[in-house]
Amino acid sequence: MHLSPNIWVWIAVFFTLCIYSFLYKDNPFYKFAEHVVVGVSVGYGMVMWWNLSVVQRCWVPFIEQQRYDYIFPAILGLLLIFRLSQKLSWLSRYTLGFTVGAGAGVGLPLTIQATILKQFQATVLPLNFTTWAGICNFLIILGVLSGLIYFFFSKEHKGVFGGVAQVGIWFLMIGFGATFGYTVMARLSLAIGRVLFILQDALGVNVG
Amino acid sequence: MKFIEKLMSIDRRIIYILIALAIIIPFFVPMGLPIPITKEVESIYNYIEDLGPNDAIIISNDYDPQTKPELYPMVKAIIRHAFDREVKVIVMTLIVTGVGLAEEAVKEVADEYGMVNGKDYCFLGYRPGWGLLILGMGVDIHTQFPTDYYGTPIKDIPVMADIHNFDDIDLVLSFSGSSIVVSWLTMAKERFGQNIAWGVTGVMAPDYYIYLQSGQIVGMLGGLKGAAEYETLINKPDTATAGMDAQSWAHVIIIVFILIGNIGFFITGKKNLKPNI
Known part of the structure; x- marks a missing residue:
């Protein structure tokens, strides 16, 4: 065991313990750590954003490199500040309109292609019940169709239609179960990360 | 029946302690469980x-x-x-x-x-x-x-x-x-x-x-x-491999508690049993 001489490591240990103290019950140490995390995250984010976005992407090209075409995005950006004024907030709508319009124009076709058409294509699969892959293909097709039918609310879920919707619920439940299992794994990973930090970085224990 | 009821109303802090032990102990007593590749x-x-x-x-x-x-x-x-x-x-x-x-x-x-x-x-x-x-x-x-x-x-x-x-x-x-x-x-x-x-x-x-x-x-x-x-x-x-034993043991604890919870639920038949939160 070799205790870390780095004061920042021990500050991190203190805050880790403060946060985990919530598992016992809510307490002032937890509240203190929670507020510090929020404050530091916002402060750090703002400083980095100012340096890497405003200075490097606006000030440097416009002022130092005399790239005067940067005046247009700069003005659009500045118009957003008028959201703070009740009388002049309409000016910010030009920027929002441009951003929403450009974002939708650029993003929609690609998003439809990547997340709808390609996924639809991936459900057009060969069926062959003599191989494991073929059976898996059948399960994918059945899962997609029954799931879609479950979310079809313009017809009452009765008879064959209701039966297929019921199968859809089973597929959804299996999906939720997998997500829950992965979520448990993820949360434990975070705890493992903190334990490793305390053991290795702070206490200097050689683990594993 | 009383034992099952007691288990059903176990203090959540006991579960936290067991999970903490399941995470910490494997770092000192590594088992080197296999890591299958997907x-x-x-x-x-x-x-x-x-x-x-x-x-x-x-x-x-x-x-x-x-x-x-x-x-x-x-x-x-x-x-x-x-x-x-x-x-x-x-x-x-x-x-x-x-x-x-x-x-x-x-x-x-x-x-x-x-x-x-x-x-x-x-x-x-x-x-x-x-x-x-x-x-x-x-x-x-x-x-x-x-x-x-x-x-x-x-x-x-x-x-x-x-x-x-x-x-x-x-x-x-x-x-x-x-x-x-x-x-x-x-x-x-x-x-x-x-x-x-x-x-x-x-x-x-x-x-x-x-x-x-x-x-x-x-x-x-x-x-x-x-x-x-x-x-x-x-x-x-590295660190991910070192954490895998802990991850596996913590999962075992959680699976055991899920099983206990479900078995207890069906034995006691208390459908509106309130969780101890």
């Missing part, structure tokens, strides 16, 4: 294994400290593999609070391998507006990142000399705890045909298997387990 992780390994000194990959660290325990080991394992293969590594981030983590990861591994910034790898840092940034990189990376993170003009960085856009990049790997990975897919893969792989947190992984099944991504690392698998593949065990 196809989605192996496919990324095989892809990078086929690359060489003339190839380049982008590693986009699109995460912040909240998800560091899961994603940081993945990034280090991938960079180690790339340096093993002498592949050019370009590191960047689309998240402003991820800059420090990205720099720390690449520097740590570069020091380990004796790799030089600018010559063997470069750190481009952060630029805002990820959707348009990715589209811009597909046309010309140099216009999107005129300088690297340290202010060196891109044109003066040797490792970037032959790299201009996605045509010169063999694989983009995005590591994220958010849907940014899908932006890489929609903007880089669909628009420019760029090969994509990603590492995501365990919470996100089930939602992203659909992109594996459709063949839109090369592979995927999911959570700490994905990182441990990659460390196993490159034969360089």
Whole structure:
């Protein structure tokens, strides 16, 4: 065991313990750590954003490199500040309109292609019940169709239609179960990360 | 019956203590449980294994400290593999609070391998507006990142000399705890045909298997387990591998409590049993 001489490591240990103290019950140490995390995250984010976005992407090209075409995005950006004024907030709508319009124009076709058409294509699969892959293909097709039918609310879920919707619920439940299992794994990973930090970085224990 | 009822109303703090013990003890008494390799992780390994000194990959660290325990080991394992293969590594981030983590990861591994910034790898840092940034990189990376993170003009960085856009990049790997990975897919893969792989947190992984099944991504690392698998593949065990025993034992405890809870529920028949929260 070799205790870390780095004061920042021990500050991190203190805050880790403060946060985990919530598992016992809510307490002032937890509240203190929670507020510090929020404050530091916002402060750090703002400083980095100012340096890497405003200075490097606006000030440097416009002022130092005399790239005067940067005046247009700069003005659009500045118009957003008028959201703070009740009388002049309409000016910010030009920027929002441009951003929403450009974002939708650029993003929609690609998003439809990547997340709808390609996924639809991936459900057009060969069926062959003599191989494991073929059976898996059948399960994918059945899962997609029954799931879609479950979310079809313009017809009452009765008879064959209701039966297929019921199968859809089973597929959804299996999906939720997998997500829950992965979520448990993820949360434990975070705890493992903190334990490793305390053991290795702070206490200097050689683990594993 | 009373015993079951007692179990059903067990103080949640006892469960927390058991989970804590299940996590801490395996670090002192490691069992070295096997880490089976999944196809989605192996496919990324095989892809990078086929690359060489003339190839380049982008590693986009699109995460912040909240998800560091899961994603940081993945990034280090991938960079180690790339340096093993002498592949050019370009590191960047689309998240402003991820800059420090990205720099720390690449520097740590570069020091380990004796790799030089600018010559063997470069750190481009952060630029805002990820959707348009990715589209811009597909046309010309140099216009999107005129300088690297340290202010060196891109044109003066040797490792970037032959790299201009996605045509010169063999694989983009995005590591994220958010849907940014899908932006890489929609903007880089669909628009420019760029090969994509990603590492995501365990919470996100089930939602992203659909992109594996459709063949839109090369592979995927999911959570700490994905990182441990990659460390196993490159034969360089690190923090993810060290955490796997703890992960397994904590899962056993949780499974036991789920079973106890369900058995107790059916035995006692108390359908409106209130949880002890």
